[in-house]
Amino acid sequence: MEHFGLWVGAFLTLGIYSFLYRDNAWYKLCEAIFIGISAGYWVVILFWDNFYGKFWIGREEEPMLWVGAALGVLMLCRLVPRIGWISRWPLAFIVGATAGLWMMNYFSSNIMAQVQSTIMPLLGEGYSASFGEIVGNFVIAVGTFAGLIYFYFSKEHKGAFGATARLGIWVIMITFGASFGYTVMSRMSLLIGRIDFLLGDWLGLIQ
């Protein structure tokens, strides 16, 4: 069965790669299999992990789980067109609760905590860092400030403000370049992984 599986995996891998030549029936077949398999995969995973694992097993110990089940049932009302509008209630709850939760969490972790860790000591008693780290901390403080200035569009980018905004765009360009380079490398390692599967696991040409 494992041997057959390797052939199936190779067939699907090559089918997706056939798109590099052009859109074709083999690619479309693999794409359709991917859509069906991934939708089914998540239905099964969410049923066993979230519905059965969380609600069904824990419903007697934790009565508050029934609230989640009620919200889920209301969500399914969308299947009946006559009462489909009720499905907006759980959606409204989820959106409202998420907005409330995220507002505070993001404010604390992505604004306050980030500002705090941007303003690092450069020199001082009880603080030891290498020259590279000191320069780096300075770069972070100035770079973050300049980047934020660039994103402030309520004032015209002129004079000292414009010069800081220009520095900001340079920092952001370095960020984009570094992130892009990092993404290229991660995609390359995935490609190497697939080639390793085809030449190693499937054809046995490399060990």
Next chain:
Amino acid sequence: MRREIPLLITAIAGVVFVVQYFIPHSPFNHLDGWFSDWFSIVQACAIVLGSLNLLMISSQKIARKKEGWGYAVVIIVSFFLITIIGFAGGEEFRDVGTGFDWLYNYTYVPLSSTMYAILAFFVASASYRAFRARNAEATLLLLAAFFVMLGRVPIGDLLTMWMPEGFRMSNLATWIMDFPQTAGQRAIMIGIALGLVSTSLRVILGIERSHLGGE
């Protein structure tokens, strides 16, 4: 009423979940955990809706014999194949050696990783266009990407072996990732967070209503 009730629910839920942040006592200190559980259960119901929608669209395509209806058959068959095997497997559905595990390893994994891996080719072509040093900004983009890419492969260090330790390509790439890259990311992150806070406020106050759809 069909619009007012959801708006009220959004506002009350929003305010309650803001308040819970400041009150570390029962029942407010449990709200975060409860919400996470409720969200998981609702998620399980929402995927049912999504899957039914996929099956309905595919069935309509088959019934009307639209172009490419054969692929819709494949979607339905693959969906039911993994779903039936997954449900029939019981709680141990994903144990090693089960049918679900086989389908996961030999269909889902190759397909999903190849879908991401194929992007390497498109990213390579995009790089060619993006990395042309036309002005100062594009040059900075090019240099940062060049150092990070070369610093992640052994040849980078090999080429800079004659330089002091801190200036070798891998260390240079790490420095770029740790400092200037972090600065830019942080500026973007703070900007996004400010936008998120203001959007959340708009949702809670009922100014932003797009999540309730048209009608």
